[in-house]
Amino acid sequence: MDIRTLCLGALSLGDATGYDIKKLFDEAFSHFFAAGYGSIYPALEKLAEEGKVAYDRQQQEKRPDRKVFRITATGREAFITELIDTPPREKLRSEFLVLMFFAHLLPPQRLAAVLQERLDESQRELAILEELARRELPAGMKFTIHYGQAITQAAIVCIKENQARLIRDVNATVNECNPSTLR
Amino acid sequence: MDIRTLCLGALSLGDATGYDIKKLFDEAFSHFFAAGYGSIYPALEKLAEEGKVAYDRQQQEKRPDRKVFRITATGREAFITELIDTPPREKLRSEFLVLMFFAHLLPPQRLAAVLQERLDESQRELAILEELARRELPAGMKFTIHYGQAITQAAIVCIKENQARLIRDVNATVNECNPSTLR
DNA sequence: TCCAATATATATCTATTAGATATATATTGT
């Protein structure tokens, strides 16, 4: 599953500009599928070439012409097919856990700062999800929010329950890292 | 933070071949930073060019020469700097949640199958983490496993607690999806 | 009233990455 598929999904919810679609990626999709302009505009271009979307240009003064995209029947069909065929994978890329994995190489203050920063960021993510949860949404969309809340909350609890011991243990065993255990 | 940094990290644990490093990505790193051969070999090449790693070739009969990489002082310094400077971000890419978000477009059996498949996959991930947890590991590495277990367990609980109602509600409100709520 | 911050819009570019693919023998387990 790729950015083009998500753009089709965004347009299945209603006509939108590239700028509107970016906002969806930044808000409703943000906790499970991020994308930037660098991927969105080329994806829309490709989808238009493939006949899966079409667009109207709305001339604007002193601004680039607005392109309002809409999904076509071809695009809708392709989108449904992708929803049927895509395996429900998940993939986490966590720089936070990389830093924890190599915590024995971090100065103590840095370790403490990283944990605090991760807690702060997680609280912000929860606030965003709380805001999303207030909306009247279909069941599936609500579920994605609950899911995001559940795993973010679990992350927060895990950090809070372990950080004191982690900081103590890392400091106590800085030179005991045994690489051969990992192979 | 990128693949090269993680390769430096892997080599900070001990000398290794590209194949060994791939195994680390598939095991100890797998729940927070995946990478394949397509990224690892070019990363090692680049690091060697930059003087951050060096390698010995060990001739083998009937197989490509073994390249055993080791981190250099330059590389270790660069790695520590990266650990100090990298913000502790996290990013989830979840095709599962995309499917849930658009659940109103899925046939009921497909929705049920996706949920079950995600549960099955999460159980497998827990088993892998359980296996990793049995090893004698430094505190930071242990923490990454606990963290992975906490969020995977939370995901499982969330799916189990919500799946029946989700399936019922999605079927009941298939045509009530209101896109304007998302903008 | 002024001005900084934010919103609204379109994009392009390039280094990195994911995943597929290639090659090929040794070892292990059924």
Place this chain on the structure above:
DNA sequence: ACAATATATATCTAATAGATATATATTGGA
């Protein structure tokens, strides 16, 4: 005996992330 897995080296290409460019309108605070 043979299939499956392990051990090894890679390359290739389409997709992506993130930075960057351009530029005005609107909003909110001082």
